[in-house]
Amino acid sequence: MKQSKLTAILGLNWGDEGKGKLVDILAGKSHFVARFGGGANAGHTIYVDGKKFVLHQIPSGALHPQCKCVIGNGCVVHLPTVIEELEELKKAGINLTGRLFISDRSILLFDFHKELDGLRENSAKEGKKIGTTKRGIGPAYADKINRCAFRAGDLLHFEDFAERLQDRLEEINKIPGMPFKFDAMREINLYGDLAERLEGMICDASTMLREALEDGKPVLVEGAQAALLDIDFGTYPFVTSSTTTAGGIFSGLGIPPQATDIIGVAKAYTTRVGEGPFPTELLDADGDKMREIGHEYGATTGRPRRCGWMDLVATKYAAKINGCNSINLTKLDCLNDFPEIKVCIAYELNGEKIDTLPANILDYAKVKPIYETLPGWKSDTSKAKKIADLPAAARDYIKFIEKFTGIKVSYVGVGVEREAMAS
Ligand code: GDP
Ligand code: IMO
Ligand code: MG
Numbered sequence: 001m002k003q004s005k006l007t008a009i010l011g012l013n014w015g016d017e018g019k020g021k022l023v024d025i026l027a028g029k030s031h032f033v034a035r036f037g038g039g040a041n042a043g044h045t046i047y048v049d050g051k052k053f054v055l056h057q058i059p060s061g062a063l064h065p066q067c068k069c070v071i072g073n074g075c076v077v078h079l080p081t082v083i084e085e086l087e088e089l090k091k092a093g094i095n096l097t098g099r100l101f102i103s104d105r106s107i108l109l110f111d112f113h114k115e116l117d118g119l120r121e122n123s124a125k126e127g128k129k130i131g132t133t134k135r136g137i138g139p140a141y142a143d144k145i146n147r148c149a150f151r152a153g154d155l156l157h158f159e160d161f162a163e164r165l166q167d168r169l170e171e172i173n174k175i176p177g178m179p180f181k182f183d184a185m186r187e188i189n190l191y192g193d194l195a196e197r198l199e200g201m202i203c204d205a206s207t208m209l210r211e212a213l214e215d216g217k218p219v220l221v222e223g224a225q226a227a228l229l230d231i232d233f234g235t236y237p238f239v240t241s242s243t244t245t246a247g248g249i250f251s252g253l254g255i256p257p258q259a260t261d262i263i264g265v266a267k268a269y270t271t272r273v274g275e276g277p278f279p280t281e282l283l284d285a286d287g288d289k290m291r292e293i294g295h296e297y298g299a300t301t302g303r304p305r306r307c308g309w310m311d312l313v314a315t316k317y318a319a320k321i322n323g324c325n326s327i328n329l330t331k332l333d334c335l336n337d338f339p340e341i342k343v344c345i346a347y348e349l350n351g352e353k354i355d356t357l358p359a360n361i362l363d364y365a366k367v368k369p370i371y372e373t374l375p376g377w378k379s380d381t382s383k384a385k386k387i388a389d390l391p392a393a394a395r396d397y398i399k400f401i402e403k404f405t406g407i408k409v410s411y412v413g414v415g416v417e418r419e420a421m422a423s
Helices: 019-027 079-091 111-123 137-145 152-156 158-173 184-201 205-214 247-253 285-293 312-322 361-366 392-405
Strands: 005-011 032-035 044-048 051-055 068-071 100-103 218-222 260-267 270-272 306-308 326-330 340-349 352-354 368-375 408-413
Touching (some): 005 019, 019 044, 019 218, 019 260, 068 205, 079 100, 100 184, 100 205, 111 137, 111 158, 152 184, 158 184, 205 218, 205 247, 285 306, 312 340, 312 392, 326 392, 340 392
Parallel strands (some): 005 218, 005 260, 032 068, 032 218, 068 100, 326 408
Antiparallel strands (some): 044 051, 270 306, 340 352, 340 368
16 A cells, blocks of 8 residues: 555634635545535635635635545535535636535534524524524534434435435424524425436445555645634633544545644634634734734625634644644734734633633633733735744744744745745
8 A cells, every 4th residue: 555645724713714724625636625624614714816716615625636635434414505615716717527525424514403503593692603604504403413314315316315314304394483494395496407417426435445545655734714613622612513523534534544644723813703702812903903904704694703812822732633733824924014023822711721722611611811922023924935034032032932832833834826825
């Protein structure tokens, strides 16, 4: 067997670190880009020659014609979104015919899941809302675990699929508070149509990826969401409903555990969209400045992202859980105009200093950040091609992060474009 070449790009904070950009860069040399979890709650932004692409459901390898894209079994898939994205890409001259594959074991996410998501969020008490993307993620994963979901491969047995969907919609229509009744015939016809359009794409993606790895072909794994939104290790219950950390790669793609180059992506400051504790959040002019300079508005929902200083306690915790070999520090350019830069190096909880995330959310809501203040660089970084090209204070900031986490920073984002990456 040849040496496998598996690389994974995983978010180290609360999402939106800039994973899509690095995936797009590395996809140029990859045979496959595969998503192992999440669904259209993701919003991955790529800029090429001034043109912006935002992908939710389709992997960020799409822009490279040699790259095959896989939606793995660990994902929840809203097929109408897949079609919409395929059409958008086609309009931009990007054709995915013959290079998009959807695992036959991936879970179908229907519009009724989105309604259930919205219903739960709208009826939650103040302080208990998760601030989901309302893309139906929680209800779809709940159906998977509850063993009543529909899988993409079920579409290939359409008679049984239609019968089950009719029964499920009858159940859904009886749920108190449902704003309208789903028309079973309409949904069945829609999915009949989708089954025809997507037939060649629904396949045994696990075998396809395993064989590619056995052949020594490079496979890139695209993380969605991030470690602090992980269902087990995130800030539960203010998390998403999937495994976003490294362990999910193997179950979410159906490939055996193996040596993997894991690149963690962390912003040079921190953002969070949605509810839940955020120790370094800045509710002041610095936070607003980060939001404006970094254009911190959700790629999926357009919500303003909450902004704050880099949290090295959370980043190190995430990097250790993922077993990162290196870090991509992104959006360094967005700090160019700050005279001083703070980084959180420990938390204080009940008068004691701690260096990890407490499991309980009430404790996490109480932690206070302990900061180290570093000098800013107050100069342009956007032309840097190498990390060595960066101003000395920016390099010191990077060295501080490396020393604290024990992990090398191998890539530094200095702008939105594909080329704006120092390494
Ligand atoms: P993802 O979900 O992790 O792929 O990240 P998003 O696309 O949701 O959000 C990251 C945002 O930051 C996008 O608008 C990117 O275009 C932008 N971005 C990524 N890296 C950089 C960088 O190094 N500098 C700047 N200025 N913007 C970046
Ligand atoms: P990418 O892949 C940022 C957040 C939501 C909410 C919580 C649960 O672009 O980094 P969900 O809809 O998943 O049930 O919402 O998770 N969230 C994200 N935040 N980036 C994402 O994806 C996210 N996907 C989910 O805002 O707080
Ligand atoms: Mg995003």
